[in-house]
Amino acid sequence: MAGMRRPVAVIIGMMGAGKTRVGKEAAQMMQLPFADADNEIEHDAGMKIPEYFERYGEPEFRKLESDVVLDMLEDFDGIFSLGGGAPMTPSIQQGLAEYIADGGKVVYLMADPKEAMERANRGGGRPMLNGDANERWKKLYKERDPVFRRVANVQVRTHGQTPQVAARKLMEMIDQRIVHVTGSTIEPYDVCIGEGVMSQLAQVLGDKPAKVALIHTQAVQRHSDRARTLLRQSGYDVHDIVIPDAEAGKTIEVANGIWQRLGEEGFTRSDAIVGLGGGAATDLAGFVAATWMRGIRYVNCPTSLLAMVDASTGGKTGINTPQGKNLVGSFYTPAGVLADMGALASLPNDIFIEGLGEVAKSGFIMDPEILRMLEDHADELRSFDGSTFLDSDLKDVVAELIERTVTVKAYHVSADLKEAGLREFLNYGHTLGHAIEKLEHFRWRHGNAVAVGCVYAAELSHLLGYIDQDLVDYHRSLLGSLGLPTSWNNGSWDDVLALMHRDKKARGNKLRFVILGSLGHPIHLEDPPADAVEEAFRRIQR
Ligand SMILES: NC(=O)c1ccc[n+]([C@@H]2O[C@H](COP(=O)([O-])OP(=O)(O)OC[C@H]3O[C@@H](n4cnc5c(N)ncnc54)[C@H](O)[C@@H]3O)[C@@H](O)[C@H]2O)c1
Numbered sequence: 001m002a003g004m005r006r007p008v009a010v011i012i013g014m015m016g017a018g019k020t021r022v023g024k025e026a027a028q029m030m031q032l033p034f035a036d037a038d039n040e041i042e043h044d045a046g047m048k049i050p051e052y053f054e055r056y057g058e059p060e061f062r063k064l065e066s067d068v069v070l071d072m073l074e075d076f077d078g079i080f081s082l083g084g085g086a087p088m089t090p091s092i093q094q095g096l097a098e099y100i101a102d103g104g105k106v107v108y109l110m111a112d113p114k115e116a117m118e119r120a121n122r123g124g125g126r127p128m129l130n131g132d133a134n135e136r137w138k139k140l141y142k143e144r145d146p147v148f149r150r151v152a153n154v155q156v157r158t159h160g161q162t163p164q165v166a167a168r169k170l171m172e173m174i175d176q177r178i179v180h181v182t183g184s185t186i187e188p189y190d191v192c193i194g195e196g197v198m199s200q201l202a203q204v205l206g207d208k209p210a211k212v213a214l215i216h217t218q219a220v221q222r223h224s225d226r227a228r229t230l231l232r233q234s235g236y237d238v239h240d241i242v243i244p245d246a247e248a249g250k251t252i253e254v255a256n257g258i259w260q261r262l263g264e265e266g267f268t269r270s271d272a273i274v275g276l277g278g279g280a281a282t283d284l285a286g287f288v289a290a291t292w293m294r295g296i297r298y299v300n301c302p303t304s305l306l307a308m309v310d311a312s313t314g315g316k317t318g319i320n321t322p323q324g325k326n327l328v329g330s331f332y333t334p335a336g337v338l339a340d341m342g343a344l345a346s347l348p349n350d351i352f353i354e355g356l357g358e359v360a361k362s363g364f365i366m367d368p369e370i371l372r373m374l375e376d377h378a379d380e381l382r383s384f385d386g387s388t389f390l391d392s393d394l395k396d397v398v399a400e401l402i403e404r405t406v407t408v409k410a411y412h413v414s415a416d417l418k419e420a421g422l423r424e425f426l427n428y429g430h431t432l433g434h435a436i437e438k439l440e441h442f443r444w445r446h447g448n449a450v451a452v453g454c455v456y457a458a459e460l461s462h463l464l465g466y467i468d469q470d471l472v473d474y475h476r477s478l479l480g481s482l483g484l485p486t487s488w489n490n491g492s493w494d495d496v497l498a499l500m501h502r503d504k505k506a507r508g509n510k511l512r513f514v515i516l517g518s519l520g521h522p523i524h525l526e527d528p529p530a531d532a533v534e535e536a537f538r539r540i541q542r
Pocket residue numbers: 217219220245246247250277278279280281283303304305306307310311312313314315316317325326343344345346347348351354446
């Protein structure tokens with residue numbers, strides 16, 4: 001409905017979990033209004049809840065509660081906490097499901113049962129606990145916990161935390177952005193983006209795995225330490241596996257070493273893998289997950305911008321061989337991706353900038369708003385400094401860029417997991433880009449090579465009459481303003497052409513490219529005129 005307001009988040013949980021206290025604190029931190037369903041009910045009824053229960057009984061209370069909650073779901077734009085029993089009412093469950101489908105967040109605020117029970121008993125005023133309060137609380141917990149898990153799409157554990165610490169965590173979870181990846185051949189999963197989202201590891205892994213192999217590089221130890229602690233706290237038997245950094249980790253020898261360890265340490269099909277690091281680490285971890293016992297559960301925790309926007313999502317896993325990069329692998333989707341922006345605090349500037357190459361590519365092929373944002377914030381993005389990033393305004397900009405880029409990727413992957421057609425559009429800029437990477441012996445970073453490749457593809461689009469010179473110039477000026485390269489002059493045309501013929505889009509001896517029909521509308525180009533293909537190359541050599 002146009003103009004409809006809806007809550008930023010709805011909090012559910014057991015009596016005494018802290019829905020009111022912690023919810024109010026988080027709302028204050030976020031400068032949002034707060035509402036508590038019980039207060040609204042008391043206001044409507046003109047009496048306190050215990051009195052209402054006594055006069056009219058529980059069924060009447062639930063009816064009133066449902067009316068109030070459903071109204072608020074359509075007319076309140078702050079943080080809204082429900083009474084403990086509200087999510088058990090079918091009409092409220094239906095309202096919450098619609099709210100989630102519309103992009104809402106229903107947060108199950110979890111607390112240590114002992115702590116919550118003790119707090120709920122304090123102060124009285126809870127008619128559901130009349131009689132033996134502890135016994136009543138425990139019985140309700142047993143009934144309600146499975147329902148809460150089902151109706152919420154976000155869980156926040158507050159065990160042993162002060163209201164302030166719990167509120168900060170709640171705020172982080174509310175602030176996160178979620179891109180849902182689905183498709184006819186994909187088991188649906190979420191990409192969660194935001195500071196602190198790694199704390200959802202256990203939720204995404206689920207309770208089936210007993211053992212978890214945490215695959216990471218030394219370079220991201222600070223973040224793997226955190227993941228290990230979170231996993232241990234959740235009761236998993238964690239096996240730490242350190243792999244060589246970057247491309248050196250994507251080899252059959254490294255994969256073999258991990259298979260050996262998984263075998264020796266008794267990993268079964270119900271156990272799981274967590275891949276944490278840049279795209280190289282998540283590619284390798286995914287490959288091991290796809291192959292061990294023919295496929296076990298895995299979760300990606302990308303730590304570089306490129307891995308967050310691209311490598312960790314979409315289910316392409318793999319290793320390099322002497323014949324080339326990514327030639328051996330499998331399409332195998334993760335159970336979830338946790339893009340914890342806290343990890344960007346340690347990311348070097350040049351690796352951050354490289355990731356922007358793929359971000360810009362997604363703008364060119366589908367989402368011009370990405371390009372506008374890159375333009376508006378080019379200077380801040382170019383001078384990215386991890387040590388100040390998390391406290392800067394740039395954080396929200398980057399979060400939105402990640403969300404938009406992942407959305408572009410999810411759109412293509414959902415329709416075409418195995419790259420039969422539509423998914424190839426994600427390859428804009430990659431035909432020349434891959435050739436440059438190879439001729440530079442992979443000393444050029446992928447995102448940088450893609451940036452030059454995008455300029456090349458734009459030149460080709462222009463030479464064939466699809467786009468005007470202004471759009472080609474725009475490619476150069478935008479990418480250049482971000483600190484990305486737009487030209488390359490370190491190889492012969494013959495070598496480049498030979499490599500482009502080996503691109504995975506090529507068919508037989510025909511070259512195939514992705515070019516732009518217009519901004520935001522990529523098209524396939526098959527067997528283009530040889531002179532245009534060469535002339536476009538001449539133009540990026542300048
Ligand atoms: N599967 C896919 O769909 C897909 C898509 C694009 C790229 N890739 C692959 O991804 C890889 C490139 O990814 P990448 O650019 O992340 O490279 P990378 O994994 O080599 O990481 C780059 C460097 O940054 C370091 N690093 C990562 N996160 C860090 C952090 N938070 N703090 C400090 N250092 C950090 C890494 O240790 C490494 O040294 C390539 O192997 C490429 O083939 C895969």
